Amino acid sequence: MTITTPKGFKASGVTAGLKASGKPDMALVENTGPLQVAAGRFTGNRVKAAPVKWTQQVLTTGKLKAVILNSGGANACTGAQGFQNTHATAEKTAELLGCGAVEVAVCSTGLIGEQLPMDKLLPGVEAAAAALTADGGEQAAAAIMTTDTVAKNAVVRSPAGWSVGGIAKGAGMLAPGLATMLVVLTTDAVVDQPLADAALGTACRYSFDRLDSDGSMSTNDTVLLLASGASGGEADADEFISALTELCKDLAHQLLSDAEGSTKDVSITVSGAAVEDDAVEVARCVARDNLVKTALFGSDPNWGRILAAVGVSKAPFDADAVDVAVNGVWICKAGAAGEPRDLVDLKGREVKIDIQLHNGPASATIWTNDLSHDYVHENSAYST
Amino acid sequence: MTITTPKGFKASGVTAGLKASGKPDMALVENTGPLQVAAGRFTGNRVKAAPVKWTQQVLTTGKLKAVILNSGGANACTGAQGFQNTHATAEKTAELLGCGAVEVAVCSTGLIGEQLPMDKLLPGVEAAAAALTADGGEQAAAAIMTTDTVAKNAVVRSPAGWSVGGIAKGAGMLAPGLATMLVVLTTDAVVDQPLADAALGTACRYSFDRLDSDGSMSTNDTVLLLASGASGGEADADEFISALTELCKDLAHQLLSDAEGSTKDVSITVSGAAVEDDAVEVARCVARDNLVKTALFGSDPNWGRILAAVGVSKAPFDADAVDVAVNGVWICKAGAAGEPRDLVDLKGREVKIDIQLHNGPASATIWTNDLSHDYVHENSAYST
Structure with missing residues (x-):
């Protein structure tokens, strides 16, 4: 019931030591194809974290092989060094997966304003790549948690044989134009990039964009959709948009119910x-x-x-x-x-x-x- | 050091029984002339309390004889009955002071959505009129308090012999386009209505409008300036604007320091x-x-x-x-x-x-x- 429920994906969640708690803090999601279709939505905040700038750039191709994510540090407001660190993270991931850095999205979450400890993070990328499995979605969901008290996973299945799956982290800074969060969505439906992009836009508009927990907008919000086409089934456009919207609403409500300190x-x-x-x-x-x-x-x-x-x-x-x-x-x-x-x-x-x-x-x-x-x-x- | 420091004003503060605490809850300020120049600024909230609607109307003349104020009830979101109650309050005040209701501004503060107990309020108006004195400003300041912990009074004196004085209440809903508050300002300077209005606009812009305690904008915000001309001294326009701005900044900082539950x-x-x-x-x-x-x-x-x-x-x-x-x-x-x-x-x-x-x-x-x-x-x- 997670991002590895749709076929054509591997995932992992490992501990690189970025969090003082010693809990898992690095996740990797790999699209094993045959398609590499991807779309994304990002924070409306004009102060954007280095990984957001990087991922917006690489997504201009409409393709992604993988997403590497870390908790334990947002890599926001970290200047040129921060961007170099994001680049190095993508390079390392690409080297291990045998693709180009331009095919790797990077997401980070945690405290703003501090450099990531690359001496821990890069070995973490190696561990995450080594741990990739076809049922690793829930490990990935756990590794992106910050002040979340529970991991967020969801799946919606189509009668046509394909499915959409997702993981999310939220907890604080949940506000408009995407709540504060990292979300990775996967599907094994056969969809082209324009449909993936349009469906993601609609799904976000009626889910994450309608979440406003505390009015504070994050520097790192990222929602990524990866399509593998591995089910072989071509998705009807309306049905795909509807399924993706349902999935995102499910994840949005999980974020709401776990918002920091909330009782209602x-x-x-x-x-x-x-x-x-x-x-x-x-x-x-x-x-x-x-x-x-x-x-x-x-x-x-x-x-x-x-x-x-x-x-x-x-x-x-x-x-x-x-x-x-x-x-x-x-x-x-x-x-x-x-x-x-x-x-x-x-x-x-x-x-x-x-x-x-x-x-x-x-x-x-x-x-x-x-x-x-x-x-x-x-x-x-x-x-x- | 209050609204009765400038010459040509009387004020009072009495207990009508509107507050469960039994503390003073009605205030009256009378301009004894010779001038009756007045200006006002009001909440930017589009849901306006009955007294705000009334006072905006009567101020179109640019003249006021008196202001009657109550705490213990905002008379906001109270429909036609609420407006009739404000009108009756102005009528009663006018009758006691020997003027027209159109010369009487009304201000209310307290809980939104409940009708005022007019069987207590109208006798309160009588008591407030009977208690008017030339040094009653501090009693008036005390009677408009809600969750304020201290009464707010201030005065700025001009070397030219005139002065400006003010009282204020705030505490919660302190936000833009006027913080949540009632403010009465007095001056014995000789000023015409266009100068009074322009000076009040500038003073609010750089004081109350720059206060944003909790982002919540009230239905009742009112700032009134009454000029008696009783000092006989004509105010230089720039000096008057500057003195009024200084006075309003003083009151704004008193509001800030007493905002509900604040520690900074x-x-x-x-x-x-x-x-x-x-x-x-x-x-x-x-x-x-x-x-x-x-x-x-x-x-x-x-x-x-x-x-x-x-x-x-x-x-x-x-x-x-x-x-x-x-x-x-x-x-x-x-x-x-x-x-x-x-x-x-x-x-x-x-x-x-x-x-x-x-x-x-x-x-x-x-x-x-x-x-x-x-x-x-x-x-x-x-x-x-």
Whole structure:
């Protein structure tokens, strides 16, 4: 149920010693073909880590043989030396796999601003290459974890015989234009590069791009899709897009449920917007509001704070028309108090907020978390 | 050292019983003339409380006789009944002061979404009118407090004989386009309405608009300036703007230092921007980043998170040129590690972050706070 479930892939996860904890910290994913189709999406942050710059470059060919990933260091804000280190990592991987460095993507995650210990990392690449197996996907998933408490794996199977699989790491800096995360997706469907690229764009738009855990956007976000064609089955375009979107939503929800210090998984659905972008903007304003997030942590259905957050958006709406429901109870109607707030049950982890703008046909959902003591604790102590 | 320091004003603060705590909750400020010049600035939130809608209306005349304020209830998201209650409050005040309701501004602060108890509030107006005195400014400042721990008063005196005074309440929802707050400013200088309005715009722009404690924008933000002309001294325009700006900066810093649950007062100065708006945008991105704010709570000079937050902005800059200093130590140079981070002393309450973009001549400073356990605690328990 991971990236080695689709045929035509090998993977591994090993310990190079980059993490103080001694846990696995390097992963390798190899596409054994026959196809080498690849597509990618990257952070919208304008401060991009060295591996992001490298991988964006090599992906211009639309082909990848392998992805080498490390946790224990983001290699972001590391200047020319950092880029050289990424290059050396790709070179080493290519040498071991018998391909060109330009066919190797690199992903890194961990603390920003520090150089990677290449004396440990390069032997780690050798170990990862030696450990490659046709069922190593879950080892790879474990090796890319940072503050994640569980590894994230998922698979969606097509009745047509092909499948799509994925691994992800997240935990903190989960925000828009891709949450903070590394994701590798594989498929044994026969797809051409334009379809792979379009499908990945759609899948990200309705999954990772709708995740906004803490509003902080990472320097390292990377989502890669590798297609081996090893099933021999050509994928119907619509079915492939649909399967990939389902896979990415599954992984996105796993990221949400494991976000640092969270106690609530919150979906915010805005309906009645003029256009979808307006609905996304309003939902994001609510998802990022610390007063809404702390109220949810306190299991307080404080619709006044929700309405105040809606009011910050630039989307058109009439403040005296807005309805708000929390877990199905419409506690705000026409911009004022509706049903009694003590009818709202907020004891569980799942929270559903519905906001009806009464201003058009469009809707969108953003997923977020609450803001808890543990979030503050984990993030005030991370680098020390 | 308050709003009754300038001549031509009376004020009071009394207990109407709106607060469960039994603390003072109604304030009245009367301009006894000879002038009745007034100007105002209001929340940028599109969900505006009833008193904001009322006061924006009456201020179109450019004149005010009085301001009646209550804590213990925001009268926001309260529909037509809420607006009628604001109107009734202004009518009652006008009746007692012998003026028209259109000469009375109304301000409210407290929980959103609940109707004010008018059976307590209207007798409170009577008590506030009866208690008006020429030295009642500090009572008024105390009566508008919500989760503020100290009352905020300030005065700036001109060598020309006039002065400007102010009171403020803040504590939570301190964000852009005015922090969350009520502010009443008074002056006995002789100023005409266009000067009063222009001076207030400039003063807000460089004080309250640069405060971004938690990114949450309130429904009730109001800043009012009343000019009595009672000193008889005509104010030089530049001197008046400068004095009013100094006064507002003083009050803004008092708000910052008393923000809910904060342990750090943080100034973020962005220099080397192409234009001032870019500098403001970059500084605001950093001020609102929860990962930066939790790191500051943990006294961790995590410049990587600062740079990641800079990268979210749309302002032009080169990521490989940015320098960052925390409390004077340039721990990030040219987008990578600079001086050792253990040289940074973060033990005190004051934190100074300098970000040099090397992209132009403009600069700006935003003031914010850290994100602490107490912020989460106070805001997860506020309405319950």
